[in-house]
Amino acid sequence: MISDVFRQSFFGAGCKTRGNTLDRLPVNWHDGIVVCYNGGLVLKNGEIIYRKGIPKATVLETVSRYFEAGYSQIALEIDDRLYANFDAGGEYGWHPFEYVPSGDFSGIDFKEALKILICSGQPMEKEML
Numbered sequence: 420m421i422s423d424v425f426r427q428s429f430f431g432a433g434c435k436t437r438g439n440t441l442d443r444l445p446v447n448w449h450d451g452i453v454v455c456y457n458g459g460l461v462l463k464n465g466e467i468i469y470r471k472g473i474p475k476a477t478v479l480e481t482v483s484r485y486f487e488a489g490y491s492q493i494a495l496e497i498d499d500r501l502y503a504n505f506d507a508g509g510e511y512g513w514h515p516f517e518y519v520p521s522g523d524f525s526g527i528d529f530k531e532a533l534k535i536l537i538c539s540g541q542p543m544e545k546e547m548l
Contacts, residue, residue: 456533472531492538
């Protein structure tokens with residue numbers, strides 16, 4: 420059984436900023452605080468009360484540095500969509516998924532990302548995301 424404290428403050432790895440986010444959670448969690456994208460977005464009773472994204476220039480610089488360091492699997496969460504240079508679709512989340520095989524995220528039209536996922540290149544496990 421879930422405690423009342425946890426029910427009032429659900430911490431998720433990611434959740435939609437628009438659409439049916441709360442529909443994916445148990446009904447008794449809708450009236451409360453939902454923390455998404457590792458704190459980049461906070462909803463209270465379904466309304467955004469805090470949002471802190473990562474500017475596009477910072478995202479692209481960060482991605483470039485990790486590619487240079489040998490990290491080969493990178494994903495971005497932008498506007499409720501997951502962009503990745505590896506197959507992260509289906510079972511890996513609630514997001515629509517877009518495959519960016521080259522890893523060149525500069526062609527995506529966005530102002531900020533809510534999350535950057537840097538993966539080690541090891542086989543992905545759903546629990547890791």
